[in-house]
Amino acid sequence: MELLQDANLFLGTSDSLLTFKQTDLGPNLSHLKSINLHFHCFLAKIHELESNGLGICFIRTSRPETAVIYPSDEEFEVGRAKIVLQKETDSALVIGAGITLHEALAAADQLANEGINIRILDPFTIKPLDAATIIANAKAVGGRIITVEDHYREGGLGEAVSAAVCSEPGIVVRRLAVSGIAWSAKPAELLDAFGISAGAIVTAVRSALAN
Helix, strand or coil: CCCCCCCCCEEEECCCCCCCCCCCCHHHHCCCCCCCCCCHHHHHHHHHHHHCCCCCEEEECCCCCCCCCCCCCCCCCCCCCEEEECCCCCCCEEEECCHHHHHHHHHHHHHHCCCCCCEEEECCCCCCCCHHHHHHHHHHCCCEEEEEEEEECCCCHHHHHHHHHCCCCCCEEEEEEECCCCCCCCHHHHHHHCCCCHHHHHHHHHHHHHC
């Protein structure tokens, strides 16, 4: 282990719990446990950051075809989150990574039709986590945070965010995550079945506002 402490090692996978393509191997693939850290448009940026000596790094990318959120010249920094969507009238902070960031944006469109605005945060990295940005934006929207991840509840985005804000009064975290072993099905069907789809986010926001 002492030899690895100063190693500059980059590890990665393009798999995820629910959003791999429909296959008979679904239940086997879903045992992979990792942190989901986003898409092709800044994969090159991550390689660039890693090559500058970050030590041991792990990246997890998504397989589904998704819309491009960031321009190719967007700058990223390890430990610095991005606010993807915001308005002064936002009433909840939704934090998503990978495919669930896209689901959060879809949920924002649905909620906007009801007159409800949500702020969306992309953490970019989970370790280190940008706790300061999360806390500041949570307070700006009334202390309501909803994390949504294509990952088990243990050891992922929701736990990291909960730990970061646990000593902050007035902030409540609601966590949407995968609760079991997936089966072979279309990604959209699995996202809905495990409660991490746009529809599930809409429901969670409504519940947060009702309480």
